Structure formats: structure tokens, C-alpha cells
Amino acid sequence: MTISAYRLIDPLSPYIALKRHFALIVQMARRDVAGRYRGSFMGLFWSFVNPLLMLVIYTFVFGVVFKARWNRQETGHLAFALILFAGLNINTLFTECANRASTLIIDNTNFVKKVVFPLETLSWSVLGAALFHLLISTIALLVIELIAIGHIPWTIVIFPIVVVVFLPFVAGAIWLLASLGVFLRDIKQFIAIGTMALMFLAPIMYPMSMIPAQFRIWMYLNPLTVIALASQNVLVFGKLPVWWHLGLYALVSCLFAWAAFAWFERTKKGFADVL
Amino acid sequence: MSCEDTSIRVRGLGKRFEMYAQPADRLKQMILPKVQRLTGLHSHDYFKEFWAVHDVSFSVQRGETVGIIGRNGSGKSTLLQIICGTLHPTLGHVETNGRIAALLELGAGFNPEFTGRENVFLSGLLYGISESELRDRFQSIVEFADIGDFIDQPVKTYSSGMYVRLAFSIAAHVDADILIIDEALSVGDVIFTQKCMRYLRAFQSRGTLVFVSHDTAAVTNLCSRTIWLDGGRMMMDGPAKGVVEHYLATQHAADRAKMGESVAIPAIATRRDDSGTITAEPERSEAVDDGESSIPCDVIDPRLHALNGTAQRNLLQVFTFSPPGHARQFGAGAARITNVRLLDAHGTAHKVFAGGEVVDLVIETEALQRIEAPIVGFHVKDRLGQLLFGDNTYLTYHEHPLHVLPGQHLRVHFRFRMPILPNGDYSVDAAFAAGTQEDHTQQDWVYDALIFRATESTMRHGLVGIPMHSIEIEREGAAT
Numbered sequence: 001m002t003i004s005a006y007r008l009i010d011p012l013s014p015y016i017a018l019k020r021h022f023a024l025i026v027q028m029a030r031r032d033v034a035g036r037y038r039g040s041f042m043g044l045f046w047s048f049v050n051p052l053l054m055l056v057i058y059t060f061v062f063g064v065v066f067k068a069r070w071n072r073q074e075t076g077h078l079a080f081a082l083i084l085f086a087g088l089n090i091n092t093l094f095t096e097c098a099n100r101a102s103t104l105i106i107d108n109t110n111f112v113k114k115v116v117f118p119l120e121t122l123s124w125s126v127l128g129a130a131l132f133h134l135l136i137s138t139i140a141l142l143v144i145e146l147i148a149i150g151h152i153p154w155t156i157v158i159f160p161i162v163v164v165v166f167l168p169f170v171a172g173a174i175w176l177l178a179s180l181g182v183f184l185r186d187i188k189q190f191i192a193i194g195t196m197a198l199m200f201l202a203p204i205m206y207p208m209s210m211i212p213a214q215f216r217i218w219m220y221l222n223p224l225t226v227i228a229l230a231s232q233n234v235l236v237f238g239k240l241p242v243w244w245h246l247g248l249y250a251l252v253s254c255l256f257a258w259a260a261f262a263w264f265e266r267t268k269k270g271f272a273d274v275l
Numbered sequence: 276m277s278c279e280d281t282s283i284r285v286r287g288l289g290k291r292f293e294m295y296a297q298p299a300d301r302l303k304q305m306i307l308p309k310v311q312r313l314t315g316l317h318s319h320d321y322f323k324e325f326w327a328v329h330d331v332s333f334s335v336q337r338g339e340t341v342g343i344i345g346r347n348g349s350g351k352s353t354l355l356q357i358i359c360g361t362l363h364p365t366l367g368h369v370e371t372n373g374r375i376a377a378l379l380e381l382g383a384g385f386n387p388e389f390t391g392r393e394n395v396f397l398s399g400l401l402y403g404i405s406e407s408e409l410r411d412r413f414q415s416i417v418e419f420a421d422i423g424d425f426i427d428q429p430v431k432t433y434s435s436g437m438y439v440r441l442a443f444s445i446a447a448h449v450d451a452d453i454l455i456i457d458e459a460l461s462v463g464d465v466i467f468t469q470k471c472m473r474y475l476r477a478f479q480s481r482g483t484l485v486f487v488s489h490d491t492a493a494v495t496n497l498c499s500r501t502i503w504l505d506g507g508r509m510m511m512d513g514p515a516k517g518v519v520e521h522y523l524a525t526q527h528a529a530d531r532a533k534m535g536e537s538v539a540i541p542a543i544a545t546r547r548d549d550s551g552t553i554t555a556e557p558e559r560s561e562a563v564d565d566g567e568s569s570i571p572c573d574v575i576d577p578r579l580h581a582l583n584g585t586a587q588r589n590l591l592q593v594f595t596f597s598p599p600g601h602a603r604q605f606g607a608g609a610a611r612i613t614n615v616r617l618l619d620a621h622g623t624a625h626k627v628f629a630g631g632e633v634v635d636l637v638i639e640t641e642a643l644q645r646i647e648a649p650i651v652g653f654h655v656k657d658r659l660g661q662l663l664f665g666d667n668t669y670l671t672y673h674e675h676p677l678h679v680l681p682g683q684h685l686r687v688h689f690r691f692r693m694p695i696l697p698n699g700d701y702s703v704d705a706a707f708a709a710g711t712q713e714d715h716t717q718q719d720w721v722y723d724a725l726i727f728r729a730t731e732s733t734m735r736h737g738l739v740g741i742p743m744h745s746i747e748i749e750r751e752g753a754a755t
Contacts, residue, residue: 024400031393115384115401116360183302269363
């Protein structure tokens with residue numbers, strides 16, 4: 001099979017890859033989701049139970065033990081856990097993808113050496129599987145919210161926009177880390193530390209207002225900050241996201257995806273020689 | 276040649292592997308030399324280079340079947356990977372026309388965690404077949420692979436045979452224009468290999484086949500043309516039989532050279548084409564005609580009439596021994612084969628024999644040096660160079676080996692019942708070796724020492740026919 005090269009100069013090239021191999025990406029992502037729980041007794045049900053159990057643990061540890069309060073308005077143990085959950089879901093999506101990325105090519109050596117495989121689609125299919133898990137977690141969150149608080153804010157309809165803005169960044173991170181992972185096996189260790197740092201240095205476990213004013217601006221350099229804040233706003237607080245933040249993020253996210261895709265395409269010729 | 280009819284065109288292909296002490300050096304190599312050049316600093320390479328394929332050029336026409344032979348590490352697999360597009364060439368370029376299906380080494384690009392079923396869909400999508408189309412073909416793919424319930428097990432649990440079955444079955448169902456097969460069939464069992472060969476023979480009529488195997492008999496059997504690679508370079512490109520013969524002779528010479536013996540390989544008649552590749556001359560056996568000049572006068576033909584009258588008239592017309600010097604031969608040269616003749620049971624030479632008759636194959640040799648434990652043998656091959664049968668003196672004499680002194684002659688008789696042969700040209704290779712069955716040096720090997728043509732055969736299937744003592748039908752039971 002011949003795969004014509006992408007015009008890397010085109011900023012849309014990452015999405016052309018998505019469109020061109022959509023059937024393949026869906027197949028891979030579906031297999032990925034199904035494969036994770038294959039052979040387990042409860043199967044896909046774990047996807048739903050996991051986040052619920054996490055939520056219970058958060059509620060106990062942060063709400064009951066630490067008696068943490070997000071701010072003066074938000075009281076109740078569960079409210080804190082829900083806010084935490086809204087931010088952590090975003091972090092989980094990113095961490096899952098980043099961890100898989102470092103060994104993505106090495107784990108699929110067959111696709112590199114034995115067939116002409118559009119390796120760039122692996123990024124999209126990993127993201128697809130992670131998105132599915134985000135969807136399940138979000139549903140779990142909304143169910144708890146409905147039971148505990150009694151209503152769901154209408155702003156949840158904006159949540160898909162928040163996620164879509166986030167996706168190019170994550171896809172780009174996968175391309176970059178996957179490519180580097182082939183040449184630098186150490187990247188795996190770095191990712192473990194890096195994702196941990198990003199989680200603690202984003203307003204996920206504490207509100208932005210707790211950050212000393214002079215550091216606050218630096219928090220926005222963390223790629224998770226804008227998305228986590230927006231996620232908390234639309235899913236729990238019932239507030240609109242800061243639109244210009246999201247707009248700027250979308251722009252940077254797309255530029256990053258483009259650059260990472262171009263990097264991946266340039267370096268992938270060398271994969272077969274290394275593996 | 277027009278582009279329309281060319282399936283694969285390879286021009287000046289070279290593949291350099293850069294061998295790095297550690298993977299990070301590779302990343303440095305991708306970035307640092309460019310930076311150093313920009314800044315005017317002297318750049319240095321972080322790798323040792325190894326050329327797996329060097330200056331290879333050829334084209335394959337649509338419908339052609341090309342074999343690629345060579346020792347391990349001669350660049351065969353690298354070349355195929357470049358043609359398939361999984362490796363990128365360092366130099367030169369490859370053009371291919373049409374959909375390529377490839378079976379590289381063991382199995383295709385399966386994901387070991389996926390089940391067979393999932394891999395079928397995955398591979399199919401990679402070949403550009405739509406999902407609905409795949410659902411239609413799925414049953415047929417599973418039937419061809421014949422791996423039973425394993426289709427729903429992860430591929431990592433498969434035996435190598437099952438792996439190849441599934442891979443081959445998929446490749447056979449994707450409407451490929453070009454099929455590339457690398458050593459894949461060697462792990463299948465006999466029944467599956469037969470099935471694959473049947474498929475490949477049918478495929479040959481509509482597509483281009485590139486076939487790599489260490490099984491030189493399979494190569495001569497399947498391929499019209501063969502390319503021989505050695506050390507990443509093209510040694511020969513020509514009709515399969517000639518290339519394989521020369522390859523084997525060279526192998527033998529190289530083998531013995533390691534043990535300090537020299538085996539001369541007189542140059543095959545070759546010519547260089549404009550691209551500099553050596554092309555073997557067309558097969559000599561094809562050039563044989565019925566000209567009287569090639570038949571010596573001591574051959575008499577008293578029985579042609581009688582045979583024509585019988586039912587079993589598988590005529591074997593014998594052409595003569597090619598005099599030394601004209602024949603293609605190789606060997607260390609301590610002895611030479613002076614004559615090869617086919618006689619009847621009474622020792623009379625004939626121009627025509629009948630299949631099923633007892634014949635006496637006589638090989639006459641002359642020793643040029645003292646030789647301990649000589650072995651004289653022969654091969655009978657069909658027009659494709661496929662070995663039909665052969666034998667040698669080793670087992671009969673190994674308890675009490677003869678020795679032969681310079682100037683002495685050995686005349687060896689092989690008396691056997693000639694099988695009935697399908698129509699076509701056959702050749703007899705004669706060989707004189709010294710040593711044992713397992714470890715010997717060819718002193719003189721003459722290709723196509725004797726050529727004969729089978730005509731008027733009623734045999735249509737198989738390689739050789741066995742003379743039947745009798746054929747009977749017994750009918751039992753009363754009619755109702």
C-alpha cells in the first residue's frame with residue numbers, strides 16, 4: 001500500500017491524518033478499550049466503577065480527613081470531591097496518553113517493520129480510547145452530582161468544547177513523546193515525574209486563589225491549568241469558562257499539534273532502523 | 276518499456292544502516308551535524324556505517340515471477356522491506372505500481388495482543404479494504420487459513436505455522452497486484468504449503484510475484500527469473516535455473532575454500548547489460564535443437580519402429596554428452612568427467628529410449644591426482660532445474676572405498692528403470708566428488724551433461740510416472 005506523504009507545511013495535516021484513516025483509528029481505539037478489561041469479570045463496568053470508587057476515596061480523604069474547603073461558598077464533603085474530580089479527569093486523560101506514548105512505537109514494532117502502517121494514527125487512537133474513559137468518568141461525576149446536589153448545571157453543554165480545545169495538545173504530546181521514546185528510552189522515567197509535576201502544579205487539588213498572587217500567572221504555563229479550570233467551571237460551578245483563555249489555548253494547542261506532527265513525520269523514517 | 280507494464284522499478288538502490296553505540300547518539304546525529312555545519316564547526320558522525328544493500332537496480336514487469344536468492348545477510352530482506360516501503364532507502368529510489376501485499380519473514384504486521392479476527396480487520400484496513408468488504412470476505416479468509424477456533428484467540432498464542440497461515444490467507448484476499456513472500460512458507464506444514472503453491476501458481480497469471488527462499492528448488496520451480504544477491508550487491512540476474520546453479524556452485528566453492536581447498540568455477544557465459552548487472556545467458560537446454568550435428572554417429576536407432584507400435588511409447592530422445600570445455604562445470608579439478616552416456620540394459624547406445632525401460636547410465640571419469648574415496652553421482656532434472664531423482668556410489672562403496680591414481684579411469688554404471696516422464700526436456704548432471712556423503716569436495720560437476728527430451732507421454736500429472744506392473748478392476752456383487 002502506498003501512503004502519500006502529508007504536506008507538513010499545512011497546519012491541518014494532523015487532522016487530515018485523522019480523516020484519512022478514520023476507520024482504522026476507530027478500530028484500534030475500540031480494540032484498545034475492549035482489550036483493557038478483556039477477561040475480567042465485570043468487563044466494561046470497571047470503567048464506570050473505577051471513577052466512582054475514586055470519588056468515594058477523595059470524599060473521605062479530602063472532605064472528612066483534611067476537612068478541605070474549596071472556598072467559602074462550597075461546603076459539604078462531596079462538593080470538594082466533585083471539584084477535585086472534574087480537574088483530575090483532565091489530568092487522567094493527559095497522564096494516560098503520555099504514559100502510553102513513551103512506549104507506543106516500541107510496543108508496536110510489528111507495525112513499524114512488517115507492514116506499511118500509518119504510525120501517526122496511533123496517536124489518535126490512543127487519544128480515542130482515553131476519550132472514552134473520560135466520557136465514562138464524566139457521566140459518573142454527573143450522576144453523583146445529581147444525587148448529591150440535586151441538579152446538574154446547564155453549562156455542561158459547553159464541556160465538549162473544552163475537551164475539543166484540549167485534544168490537539170494531547171495528540172501533539174503523544175506524537176512528540178512517542179517519537180522521542182524510540183530514540184531515548186529514558187523518556188519513560190521523565191514522563192512519570194513530568195505528569196506528576198503537572199498534576200500538582202495545576203489548580204486541581206486546590207483553588208487558584210490559594211496560589212500567591214505573584215505565582216498565579218506562571219500557573220498558566222501548565223497546559224492543564226486552563227482546561228482544568230474550565231472543566232470545574234462548566235461541570236460543577238455552573239459558570240462559563242473564560243472564553244479568551246480557551247481561545248488562546250486553542251490556538252497554541254493547534255500550533256503545538258502541528259509542530260509535533262511534523263516532527264513525528266520527519267523522524268518516523270528512522271524508527272525501523274532503531275527497533 | 277512503458278511504465279504501465281512495470282510493477283517494480285528499482286534504481287541504484289542503497290541502504291546504509293547506521294550503527295550506534297547507544298540510541299541517543301542517533302538523535303544527536305539527526306540534529307548536531309546540521310547545527311555544526313550551520314555554525315561552521317567541523318561535524319563528525321556518531322555511527323559506524325553498514326551497507327546492507329548496495330547499488331541494486333532492476334525492474335520487474337507485470338505478471339513476472341522473480342526469485343531472490345542469497346545467503347543469510349546478503350540483503351534480501353532489506354531489499355524487500357524497501358520495496359514494501361517499511362524501510363526507506365539511503366540512495367536511489369523504488370517505484371511500485373499497484374497494491375503490494377507482503378509476507379515478510381515470520382508473519383505480517385500482526386498485533387500479538389489482538390485476536391486473529393481483529394488482526395484480519397486491522398490488516399485489511401491497512402491494505403485499504405473497507406470494513407464492509409472485509410466482513411464479506413472474512414469467512415473465506417478463515418477457511419483458507421484453516422486455524423479453527425484460534426481465530427478468536429490472541430495472535431500471541433499462535434504457533435508460527437498458524438501465524439503464517441493467517442498472514443498468507445489475508446494476503447491472498449486483498450486483491451494484491453504485487454505479492455512479496457519472504458521465507459514465509461517454510462514454516463507451514465505440507466498441506467498448507469501445497470495450498471499456498473496452488474494459490475501462487477494461480478496468482479502468477481494475474482499478478483507480480485517476488486519470492487525469496489533458501490529453498491533453491493522452490494525458486495527454480497516457481498520463478499522464471501532469479502536475482503542473486505551477495506553482500507548487498509547483485510551478483511546475477513537471469514533465468515532461474517542458471518542463476519541457481521551458479522549460486523550453488525559458488526556456495527560449494529566458498530564452503531570448501533574455508534577448509535583450504537580450492538574449487539574452480541569457470542565463468543558462466545554472461546553479458547553485462549547497460550546497468551552493469553551481469554545477466555546470465557539463456558539456458559543452453561533451450562537452445563538444443565534436433566540438429567543431427569549433435570548426435571554422434573555411434574548411436575544407432577533400431578527400435579524406434581517397434582516402440583511406436585506399443586501402447587507404452589513414452590519416447591525419450593537422447594542428445595549427446597557435451598564435450599568438456601563446452602559444458603558448464605565447476606570443481607576442484609583433481610578429476611574430470613570425460614563422458615556420460617545412456618545405454619540400454621545390454622550396453623548398446625540408442626538415440627531413443629522408452630520410459631519404463633531398464634537403462635544403464637555410464638559416467639566415465641579420469642583422475643588427474645590421487646583421490647581417496649571418490650564418489651560419482653548424477654542428478655536428473657526437469658526443464659526448470661527441479662531435481663527429480665539422482666544417486667551416487669557412496670553407500671555402495673563406503674565400506675571398502677576405492678582409490679584412484681593419476682591417469683586412471685573410473686567407469687561407473689548406474690542401472691535403473693527409467694521412469695515414465697511427462698513431455699519436456701530433461702538433463703542429467705554428472706558429478707565426481709571426493710570424501711563422504713556429508714563432507715565432500717566437488718572435483719568436477721558437469722551441468723546438463725546429457726540432455727533428453729520426452730515426447731508422446733500420456734502422463735499429465737506429477738513429476739515422474741512409475742511403470743505399472745498391472746492395473747485391474749475387480750467387480751463384485753450381483754446386479755440388482
